[in-house]
Amino acid sequence: xxxxALERMVCGLVPSKHxxxxxxxxxxxxCHEECFTQDGxxxxxxxMYHRGRPHTQRATAAAHGWTAFAPAAAGAARGLGxxxxxxxxxxxxxxAPCDARVPLLGNADVVLAVAFPDAADPVYxxxxxxDELLYVHQGGGLLRTQLGDVEFGAGDYxxxxxxxxxxxxxxxxxxxxxSIEGAGGLGLPAQWRNPAGQLRMDAPYCHRDFKKxxxxxxRDEGLRGLVVKRGGVWSGFEYEASPLDLVGWDGSVYPWAFxxxxxxxxxxxxxxxPTWHGTFAARGALxxxxxxxxxxxxxxxVPCPYPHSSPGCDEVLFYCRGNFxxxxxxxxxxxxxxxxxIPHGPHPGAYEASLGSKHTDELAVMLDxxxxxxxxxxxxxxxxPGYHESFR
Numbered sequence: 521x522x523x524x525a526l527e528r529m530v531c532g533l534v535p536s537k538h539x540x541x542x543x544x545x546x547x548x549x550x551c552h553e554e555c556f557t558q559d560g561x562x563x564x565x566x567x568m569y570h571r572g573r574p575h576t577q578r579a580t581a582a583a584h585g586w587t588a589f590a591p592a593a594a595g596a597a598r599g600l601g602x603x604x605x606x607x608x609x610x611x612x613x614x615x616a617p618c619d620a621r622v623p624l625l626g627n628a629d630v631v632l633a634v635a636f637p638d639a640a641d642p643v644y645x646x647x648x649x650x651d652e653l654l655y656v657h658q659g660g661g662l663l664r665t666q667l668g669d670v671e672f673g674a675g676d677y678x679x680x681x682x683x684x685x686x687x688x689x690x691x692x693x694x695x696x697x698x699s700i701e702g703a704g705g706l707g708l709p710a711q712w713r714n715p716a717g718q719l720r721m722d723a724p725y726c727h728r729d730f731k732k733x734x735x736x737x738x739r740d741e742g743l744r745g746l747v748v749k750r751g752g753v754w755s756g757f758e759y760e761a762s763p764l765d766l767v768g769w770d771g772s773v774y775p776w777a778f779x780x781x782x783x784x785x786x787x788x789x790x791x792x793x794p795t796w797h798g799t800f801a802a803r804g805a806l807x808x809x810x811x812x813x814x815x816x817x818x819x820x821x822v823p824c825p826y827p828h829s830s831p832g833c834d835e836v837l838f839y840c841r842g843n844f845x846x847x848x849x850x851x852x853x854x855x856x857x858x859x860x861x862i863p864h865g866p867h868p869g870a871y872e873a874s875l876g877s878k879h880t881d882e883l884a885v886m887l888d889x890x891x892x893x894x895x896x897x898x899x900x901x902x903x904x905p906g907y908h909e910s911f912r
């Protein structure tokens with residue numbers, strides 16, 4: 521199972537050993553230990569210490585929650601084709617992040633959505649269906665969790681572990697986020713870790729690049745509502761007291777942010793395949809970061825990506841900024857979807873025009889998925905109908 525776990529953190533007050541009594545100084549009240557685990561009890565974990573009992577929520581109606589992924593029947597009926605979705609043309613419904621996400625593509629492993637939030641979450645949220653990875657194309661804000669706050673800005677990936685209680689508070693100004701939900705876990709590819717779990721010395725990033733949560737002592741925001749997503753269905757709950765009542769925690773499962781420009785790209789004598797740009801892994805998916813970089817340095821290299829067939833995976837590119845040498849007609853917020861089964865490659869003229877290039881300033885997020893991605897009705901409504909024929 522892919523995991524987003526990094527090195528262990530220790531924050532606040534914790535006892536000297538797991539599963540023994542902890543009392544705050546000057547208090548006789550016993551703190552309540554909560555084990556927050558992944559992969560049953562076999563994977564990475566964090567242990568939290570609450571002032572109150574963390575498991576006494578009262579069931580209520582779910583007043584919030586984004587729309588569940590539902591493939592459009594027309595999407596399967598139309599057959600294969602190169603697709604282009606203009607996410608910036610979606611209606612900017614605004615609202616809180618917990619309501620604002622619009623799913624566009626998905627399968628049993630991952631769901632891709634976009635959001636244009638303009639208000640803070642009015643309730644706490646826990647996604648028990650999967651880990652979440654947000655890419656902040658525009659905007660920024662604050663991720664507030666029981667484990668602490670993570671500030672994020674434009675160009676940041678934001679990781680939220682499955683079922684962690686959180687709120688998102690967008691900052692001022694326009695927001696445009698890409699959301700990736702990984703049903704089978706999401707984290708750092710195994711090839712970038714050594715046997716001890718550290719990021720390898722030759723990995724394209726290091727532990728110092730990740731913005732970790734800043735722990736805040738127990739506090740009360742005055743909110744008691746919680747919505748939990750499980751099986752695509754939202755359930756509502758109400759806390760007796762603030763869930764932000766931790767006096768301390770330690771472990772390796774926690775939220776973080778990673779700036780895409782901290783990714784260290786590889787450059788080769790000739791063109792390297794996208795796997796060298798692999799940044800995060802999920803069950804059935806690899807997430808890559810294409811960042812500004814020098815290009816191939818063989819005197820006869822063709823820097824433009826070669827046409828290729830990948831019968832084992834679909835490819836999605838979310839374009840952020842820069843000059844995309846292999847494509848025309850795409851811009852910030854564009855999402856191209858090239859399905860398995862038919863070759864794809866650069867637009868006419870791009871292959872030849874790339875000869876002699878020394879640098880690319882493209883910035884994009886890419887996903888390769890093992891299972892076929894299906895569009896939603898919202899995706900079909902923003903599709904570029906001429907994209908497939910534009911390669912002729």
